[in-house]
Amino acid sequence: MKHKLELIYFKMRALGEAPRLIFHYTEIDYDDVMSWDYYDKEWSDVKPEIPFKQLPMLIVDKKHKICQSMAIMTFVENLAGINITDPILNAKANAIMQSAHELFMPLNPTVNFATGEKFIKKRDDMMPFLISRFEDLDKAIKENDKKFFIFDEPRACDFVTFHHLDLSKLLDPSLIKKFPRLEKFLEDIMSIDSVKFYLESRPELIDVSIEPKLVIDGVPHPTGVKKT
Numbered sequence: 001m002k003h004k005l006e007l008i009y010f011k012m013r014a015l016g017e018a019p020r021l022i023f024h025y026t027e028i029d030y031d032d033v034m035s036w037d038y039y040d041k042e043w044s045d046v047k048p049e050i051p052f053k054q055l056p057m058l059i060v061d062k063k064h065k066i067c068q069s070m071a072i073m074t075f076v077e078n079l080a081g082i083n084i085t086d087p088i089l090n091a092k093a094n095a096i097m098q099s100a101h102e103l104f105m106p107l108n109p110t111v112n113f114a115t116g117e118k119f120i121k122k123r124d125d126m127m128p129f130l131i132s133r134f135e136d137l138d139k140a141i142k143e144n145d146k147k148f149f150i151f152d153e154p155r156a157c158d159f160v161t162f163h164h165l166d167l168s169k170l171l172d173p174s175l176i177k178k179f180p181r182l183e184k185f186l187e188d189i190m191s192i193d194s195v196k197f198y199l200e201s202r203p204e205l206i207d208v209s210i211e212p213k214l215v216i217d218g219v220p221h222p223t224g225v226k227k228t
């Protein structure tokens with residue numbers, strides 16, 4: 001059964017990315033809609049109506065509101081029929097997905113919003129945590145001996161991990177270079193045609209640490225939750 005899928009989010013390269021990546025990988029049609037275009041209201045007026053008061057949210061068939069990016073990822077895996085049926089592998093995949101998701105804070109807000117001295121301090125303060133978590137992910141993929149974290153084809157956990165590792169390049173491009181196996185993982189995800197198409201066409205995030213903006217249809221917009 002084909003569902004109408006609407007992914008509601010903001011102007012930032014953060015928790016909307018993994019859902020977008022898995023939608024493109026699985027070639028499932030969805031609409032990518034900014035909160036203000038969907039509701040025609042400011043975020044502060046919309047927020048109380050959202051089940052868990054944050055985005056991204058996936059609206060299914062104009063009826064079901066699915067919040068929490070990890071729930072969206074699992075839903076898309078199920079919808080596409082690529083869910084991991086083996087309970088042990090499924091649990092391992094979830095551990096990878098959650099461990100990568102924990103990189104969200106403070107990596108994503110820093111890259112999308114921090115500027116000047118604050119950017120530098122946040123970057124330097126989070127570096128021990130990033131290095132430690134990258135080491136864990138590096139070890140997990142090496143132990144598995146597959147192309148991706150679970151199989152030779154990617155699953156939800158791979159797209160969540162991809163997003164955060166990829167975003168780290170905008171925080172400090174030298175970090176990922178310390179982990180050649182993770183760099184290879186990024187290249188393997190980027191070389192999948194449907195994913196490559198999305199990555200090449202998505203809004204570019206520019207002026208990180210100075211005045212971050214997303215270039216949408218050729219026009220730079222400040223990152224954030226407001227219509228510009």
Ligand SMILES: N[C@@H](CCC(=O)N[C@@H](CS)C(=O)NCC(=O)O)C(=O)O
Pocket residue numbers: 014015047053054055056067068069070225
């Ligand atoms: N655990 C949630 C976190 C969602 C979240 O932090 N969303 C942020 C944007 S990335 C948000 O809605 N910010 C606006 C607000 O909190 O009012 C998830 O994984 O989806």
